[in-house]
Amino acid sequence: MEMETEYCFRHKHILGLEDLSCDDISFILQTAESFREISSRPIKKVPILRGKTIINLFFEPSTRTRLSFEIAAKRMSADTFNISASTSSAKKGESLIDTALNLQAMSPDAIIIRHSYSGSPHLLAKHINASIINAGDGFHEHPSQGLLDMMTVKQRKGTLQGLKIAIIGDIAHSRVAHSNIIGFSKMGAHVYVSGPATLLPPGIEQLGAKVCRTVEEAVTDADVVMALRIQKERQLDPLIPSWREYASFFGISSRLLEKSKPDAIIMHPGPMNRGVELDPALADGPRSVILDQVTNGVAVRMALLYLILGGDR
Amino acid sequence: MKGSSVILFQNCRIIDPANNIDTAGDMILSEGRITAVGKAGSLKLQSSEGIIFDLDGKWLVPGLIDMHVHLREPGEEYKETVASGTRSAAAGGFTAVACMPNTSPVNDSEAITALILRKAEQAKMSRVYPVGAVSKNSRGTELAEYGEMKQAGVVALSDDGRPVANSQLMRRALEYSSSHDLLLISHSEEMSLSENGAINEGALSTRLGLRGIPHVAEEIMVYRDIALADYLRLPIHIAHISTKETVDLIRRAKRNGSKVTTETTPHYFSLTEEAVGRYDTRAKMNPPLRTSEDVEAIREGLRDGTIDAIATDHAPHSNMEKDLEFELAANGIIGLETSVPLAIALVRDNLLTATQMIELMSVRPARILRVPGGSLSEGSIADVTVIDPDRKFIYTRDSIVSKSTNSPFIDWELQGKAVLTVVGGEIVFNELG
Numbered sequence: 014m015e016m017e018t019e020y021c022f023r024h025k026h027i028l029g030l031e032d033l034s035c036d037d038i039s040f041i042l043q044t045a046e047s048f049r050e051i052s053s054r055p056i057k058k059v060p061i062l063r064g065k066t067i068i069n070l071f072f073e074p075s076t077r078t079r080l081s082f083e084i085a086a087k088r089m090s091a092d093t094f095n096i097s098a099s100t101s102s103a104k105k106g107e108s109l110i111d112t113a114l115n116l117q118a119m120s121p122d123a124i125i126i127r128h129s130y131s132g133s134p135h136l137l138a139k140h141i142n143a144s145i146i147n148a149g150d151g152f153h154e155h156p157s158q159g160l161l162d163m164m165t166v167k168q169r170k171g172t173l174q175g176l177k178i179a180i181i182g183d184i185a186h187s188r189v190a191h192s193n194i195i196g197f198s199k200m201g202a203h204v205y206v207s208g209p210a211t212l213l214p215p216g217i218e219q220l221g222a223k224v225c226r227t228v229e230e231a232v233t234d235a236d237v238v239m240a241l242r243i244q245k246e247r248q249l250d251p252l253i254p255s256w257r258e259y260a261s262f263f264g265i266s267s268r269l270l271e272k273s274k275p276d277a278i279i280m281h282p283g284p285m286n287r288g289v290e291l292d293p294a295l296a297d298g299p300r301s302v303i304l305d306q307v308t309n310g311v312a313v314r315m316a317l318l319y320l321i322l323g324g325d326r
Numbered sequence: 327m328k329g330s331s332v333i334l335f336q337n338c339r340i341i342d343p344a345n346n347i348d349t350a351g352d353m354i355l356s357e358g359r360i361t362a363v364g365k366a367g368s369l370k371l372q373s374s375e376g377i378i379f380d381l382d383g384k385w386l387v388p389g390l391i392d393m394h395v396h397l398r399e400p401g402e403e404y405k406e407t408v409a410s411g412t413r414s415a416a417a418g419g420f421t422a423v424a425c426m427p428n429t430s431p432v433n434d435s436e437a438i439t440a441l442i443l444r445k446a447e448q449a450k451m452s453r454v455y456p457v458g459a460v461s462k463n464s465r466g467t468e469l470a471e472y473g474e475m476k477q478a479g480v481v482a483l484s485d486d487g488r489p490v491a492n493s494q495l496m497r498r499a500l501e502y503s504s505s506h507d508l509l510l511i512s513h514s515e516e517m518s519l520s521e522n523g524a525i526n527e528g529a530l531s532t533r534l535g536l537r538g539i540p541h542v543a544e545e546i547m548v549y550r551d552i553a554l555a556d557y558l559r560l561p562i563h564i565a566h567i568s569t570k571e572t573v574d575l576i577r578r579a580k581r582n583g584s585k586v587t588t589e590t591t592p593h594y595f596s597l598t599e600e601a602v603g604r605y606d607t608r609a610k611m612n613p614p615l616r617t618s619e620d621v622e623a624i625r626e627g628l629r630d631g632t633i634d635a636i637a638t639d640h641a642p643h644s645n646m647e648k649d650l651e652f653e654l655a656a657n658g659i660i661g662l663e664t665s666v667p668l669a670i671a672l673v674r675d676n677l678l679t680a681t682q683m684i685e686l687m688s689v690r691p692a693r694i695l696r697v698p699g700g701s702l703s704e705g706s707i708a709d710v711t712v713i714d715p716d717r718k719f720i721y722t723r724d725s726i727v728s729k730s731t732n733s734p735f736i737d738w739e740l741q742g743k744a745v746l747t748v749v750g751g752e753i754v755f756n757e758l759g
């Protein structure tokens with residue numbers, strides 16, 4: 014008799030999509046789909062993670078991602094604690110490792126960390142027993158965002174295989190772009206990136222993206238057009254002359270979108286600088302899946318917490 | 327340092343590039359000098375008093391000189407002191423080190439220079455040659471007092487740790503240092519390109535989401551420094567070079583008659599940027615580790631003589647500065663105890679001859695800094711190192727003599743080791759038995 018090797022999710026931490034296989038990603042998305050239903054129930058709570066302690070450790074202000082993780086944890090009956098620390102106060106006294114060791118005393122099962130320095134979740138994972146979920150580290154990765162974006166596209170398109178994904182804007186300083194490039198290309202989609210050359214980092218091709226000189230080239234025949242937030246606060250160098258100039262030469266307009274496939278969808282990881290990255294009419298129009306992204310965010314985060322903490326692991 | 331003991335080395339492989347010697351032989355040290363060099367089996371001790379070492383073919387070389395270290399004293403004694411740093415140097419086979427002035431306070435005065443030399447004298451390990459600051463407090467605005475520092479004992483000038491960003495100040499520093507006959511050592515870095523960078527800029531910095539330091543940040547400044555030195559017809563020494571284009575620039579400059587010399591470090595010829603792995607801060611330094619293409623070019627530069635010296639840029643840091651988010655962690659690694667084995671690996675790879683290695687680690691550093699040593703001629707100071715090129719060992723954290731342990735080479739199996747270090751006729755390190 015032939016034995017089928019059964020797939021098993023074996024990760025203790027979610028530090029980045031770079032660590033996940035194609036099978037892992039499919040399994041997470043499948044699990045997330047099954048959790049989506051819970052959010053539509055009148056009583057949106059299941060006892061899967063009862064007794065588990067989850068800490069949201071946010072060194073950067075974020076309402077959306079933090080709230081999304083918190084809702085996900087609460088819907089599965091976990092106990093959650095929010096700790097917001099500003100990176101500057103951490104710089105003065107306690108090091109990240111000190112903070113981690115103090116949290117360790119509370120015996121958390123998982124720590125969800127957002128930090129402005131790339132690699133902070135990895136540092137935490139080295140020094141603490143809890144599972145670590147990266148909720149965005151520097152310019153590195155934002156794996157749950159990448160997963161929810163893939164989930165959203167898969168719902169609309171049925172598959173990720175062979176799709177043309179255009180990601181436009183600040184690729185250099187976007188952890189969302191990094192996770193999406195890695196994730197979508199692992200799943201067999203073709204990722205094209207474009208934007209002003211000051212915002213295209215060297216060697217981005219090695220993550221799986223093709224670089225287009227013009228935005229038009231990138232969006233031509235695209236199934237998905239994703240506009241990235243211009244992160245003004247991150248920019249230490251002169252990268253763009255003005256938002257106005259950016260909007261007219263690199264923003265996504267309806268004229269530009271005519272080049273993409275007729276059923277192309279529009280995404281934005283938010284929060285949006287209205288009228289800069291994306292024509293407001295498009296953001297609120299029928300092709301926009303921006304609200305689906307928010308709903309799927311909770312489902313994906315439930316799936317991640319469940320796979321890491323739940324079951325009989 | 328005047329040695330009182332008499333030492334006879336027998337059955338040595340004497341490698342003395344200054345005299346074009348690589349041969350089996352014997353040697354006697356006495357009264358702090360090399361008093362006799364002869365054929366194998368030809369030398370005997372006059373009296374019964376003295377120590378005899380049968381080296382069994384091990385290398386006997388002029389004492390190694392590291393022209394770029396950070397001893398951290400005064401100010402950061404928790405990382406290293408003159409005593410612990412020179413003990414580490416002795417354990418690595420170095421009979422002398424030149425220490426950079428970026429202490430706290432900066433060594434920009436005769437008082438600090440004198441303090442370092444006093445500590446070195448008390449430590450009785452390797453010799454210490456202080457390097458004075460180019461500018462007051464290394465702030466890059468006013469010239470430091472070169473004359474006074476030279477009287478106190480500095481052998482060269484540098485604002486190492488940072489570049490002399492202002493070209494006019496660099497020009498004046500070159501001119502004024504020539505009046506005091508002091509060499510200027512440049513940490514060549516165009517800060518506006520490298521600022522906030524954590525690793526080499528390229529696919530890896532993109533993948534790790536770290537701000538990059540482009541290799542041109544080094545090359546632009548190396549070019550400026552050579553251009554200024556050429557214009558003034560003065561010498562300049564470029565510290566810790568790390569890129570292919572820098573090697574090319576210096577090769578071209580030397581061909582055109584520039585009085586430029588340069589050094590690289592063992593990490594730039596042994597490691598690529600991939601050593602950073604998953605944010606390993608032990609592989610964080612400035613300049614950063616580069617690509618395999620750069621490593622190849624550095625090796626070629628060592629082979630063809632473009633690069634004059636191997637220095638370690640020994641930069642001790644405690645866990646407090648290293649167990650941090652990558653971008654917050656301090657730059658630098660210790661290197662004194664791993665330099666010999668990493669350089670010998672190049673000899674084993676047939677890239678360098680043993681003679682070339684000793685030129686890079688003793689002869690040329692002595693000439694560039696114009697300090698004693700670098701030669702095994704009769705009458706020279708008795709600074710010698712015995713190297714066992716075959717000795718294998720694992721470089722463990724516990725074995726480290728330096729006060730700090732920030733090394734990417736921990737747990738590496740290394741081959742080739744200094745086993746005896748003699749400074750001024752006195753044994754300061756002995757693993758020979």
Ligand SMILES: [Zn+2]
Pocket residue numbers: 486487488513565566612
């Ligand atoms: Zn330096």
